[in-house]
Amino acid sequence: MAEMGFTITELVEAQAQVWNLLLSYLKSMCLKCSLELGIADALKKQGKPMELSELSFALSIPPSKFDCFRRFMTTLVHLELFAEQQDDSGATKYILTPASYLLVKDETMNITPFLTLILDPIMCDSSHVFMPWFKSHKETPFEFYFGKGFWDFVGEKPEFSKMFNEGMASDSRLVSEVVMMNCKDVFNGLKSIVDVGGGKGSMAKSITHAFPGIKCTVFDLPHVIDSLEEDRQPGVEYVGGDMFVSVPHANAVLLKWILHDWDNEECIKILQRCKEAIPSIADGGKIIIIDIVVGASRNKHPYAVETQLLFDLLMMNITSGRERNECEWRKIFLSAGFIDYKITHFLGLRSIIELYH
Template identity: 45%
Template sequence: MESHDAKLLRAQTHVWNHIFSFIKSMSLKCVVELGIADIIHNHGQPISLSNLIASLPIHSSKTHFIPRLMRIMVHSGFFSQHSHADNELEVKYALTDASFLLVKSHEMSMAPFLQATLDPVLSNPWTQFSSWFKNGITTPFEMTHGKSFWEYAGSDPRINILFNDAMASDAQLITSSVIDKCKDVFMGLESLVDVGGGTGTMGKVIAASFPQLECIVFDLPHVVSGLQGSENLKYVGGDMFEAIPPADAILLKIQLGHLTYKKWPYYVNYIT
């Protein structure tokens, strides 16, 4: 039977792990911003620590922290490590399946999604979560910034671009599977509206794959402003809480999370 002290120590470890779990996501954000996955990918083979440090845009006084950062990332499964028994600087790092998706040039890169999710504008509202429960404000985001996420994105071009890029990268990951595995869903349809379709990543692929289908990418006016459609694809601006363009089928990728945003701050797609 486990002793009282052993139970207490295990419980303390559990609490500590959750207290410091943010270090993993912030370290991952740092890795993306420093371009470490891109450096290893462009190197074409496992890269030594010394070569990695030489390739990084960092101050010389910070070089001895890189092994610590890489240790966290290796432990988290983002890089594999090949040790050198005699020379620590010749330890080599290689990409894993996870870090390969952080390479910015990868067609299915998740780097934009990470950068949006962990941007202070989107992450700071979580620090107000307990306060939000004590008042009548709709969401933590609105309590922190004084407006809804959609209003904020409409007035801040940086966040608008960041969010749209994130949604586009997320769509890339599932679009090929949808087209390959769910072709029958689109057969017989003459029209489809992609609600909250962003800049049209998924809509473009669907329109190209099914020429008989008239596709509408429907999103907020500031999202689709200036975007050009094609012969069977058009962009329409509007508010899905007011009206949705009529079509044979409605595509909701992750927008169902938004349909309840007035009752819950949501987690499906940022704190909106």
């Protein structure tokens, strides 16, 4: 029997696909639980593969939960967050993977604060109201759910603001490590750079360390800059202001994961203010954008584009922004008065865009 021209086999396979979508929220919950348990930290501390009994003991898992923990780890291994290996006696032991290495809290490239931010209920809860939001006049599901825009919410909640800044800083540490290893030439020849929306200054610190001759300025909202008294890097200038009004002058402006927070018209305004702050291409001026270019990635994982699209939905959920493909980026650049750009796909799902006028 077939319905609408579909075979029974196709419909059964489709049911499996829909069930996978249905249960995908448990992937996030498994990730959250692994962070809270500190599984990656325990494996790193041990310094060698661990049997399940050793791992459960290190994490203070009671014996009554041993079989549940085994099932949990089986799923995490299937998701490639951790891996199994057999020793000479045939015993199964657990090891870190590249993914779980990023969860080790004392490592430079630890992204736990960013994951903690994205998994927080404040970031997740408004996704439950997509349907009524589509039929409302509110700008975002976040505003529909909480009664105010995301940036207003951040400004009124010091603890969440701190979590947000720490999450962004952890991402900047990873990005700066990769940029300085693989794309260092982007900064060659620059005498000064302004990190717009630079938060805690992680990118500026890395640039200053790698290029002592570049004068770095962290530019962000006044309340963000005022909160950095204990985190300031010697040799880095910190300036408070509004990127929609003006940007400090420099050879180059850095916009790391900034433009995806804003709609097209707002992006054009930001880029125009940045354009006013830098010299022309003939005098070595440029804007350095680190952001997603949808459909373009050096990451060959089959879920690369899917992840980019899911990030687009995250932006739709909490801000007026979006992730963009190259055609959409080009329209913004031309509208803002720029004449040329260069895209380098270097950072997993994100790219470096060098923009000139």
